[in-house]
Amino acid sequence: MSQRMEEPKTVGECWAVFKRFGFMKPELPLDDSLFPNALQLVQMHNAHLDEIERFTAANTAMREVLEWYEDDANWCGILTGSSNIHVDGGERAQSVLEKIQKNDSEAVILRPEVSWFAEQMELTLRRNDHKGGWKECSFVYLYQRLNEEIQELGNEYFARHFHSEPKWEGILREAPDVANFAMMLADLARRTIDKKEGERHDQPIESP
Known part of the structure; x- marks a missing residue:
């Protein structure tokens, strides 16, 4: 094989x-x-x-x-x-x-659980591609959206006060949203660091 x-x-x-x-x-x-x-x-x-x-x-x-x-x-x-x-x-x-x-x-080998969850994140992103992505979003906006999604995730769990148990299907639906906004914040930080590193390397070397 x-x-x-x-x-x-x-x-x-x-x-x-x-x-x-x-x-x-x-x-x-x-x-x-x-x-x-x-x-x-x-x-x-x-x-x-x-x-x-x-x-x-x-x-x-x-x-x-x-x-x-x-x-x-x-x-x-x-x-x-x-x-x-x-x-x-x-x-x-x-x-x-x-x-x-x-x-x-x-050589990073993903755990099956991580691989599965990453796939759920990607599928969620694809369903929202029509919104234009996150590359132009500010940190404050993404942070606010992350907290909103965390609230929505919590609501699915605490729905057990009105039902016999938490709404597990809702948790599966909301968890990738939380992870995606955390990813977007991390991506913003990474791109900002890379940009600053590039600007530093592009500076001319001063003569002694």
């Missing part, structure tokens, strides 16, 4: 995942209880492929470095100070280590 797998969206696709991994049990139960395990199998499989790709790339880079160091001509150039030979003081090996460390930091 060397190809990435798509996350299952139906019960039939869940059983297709199980069968692909060698689980040949009768196709019961036929309900949503299949999804968590099937989803976890797919995510583990894809994460495994990501790790293989990462180590393959690192091994390729390391092999190129070793081949350079094994070339006697390069070492002769270093020892003799030949101007037509690039003098390497370990830069190649260091660059490979930095690449490996960078890949390690980028």
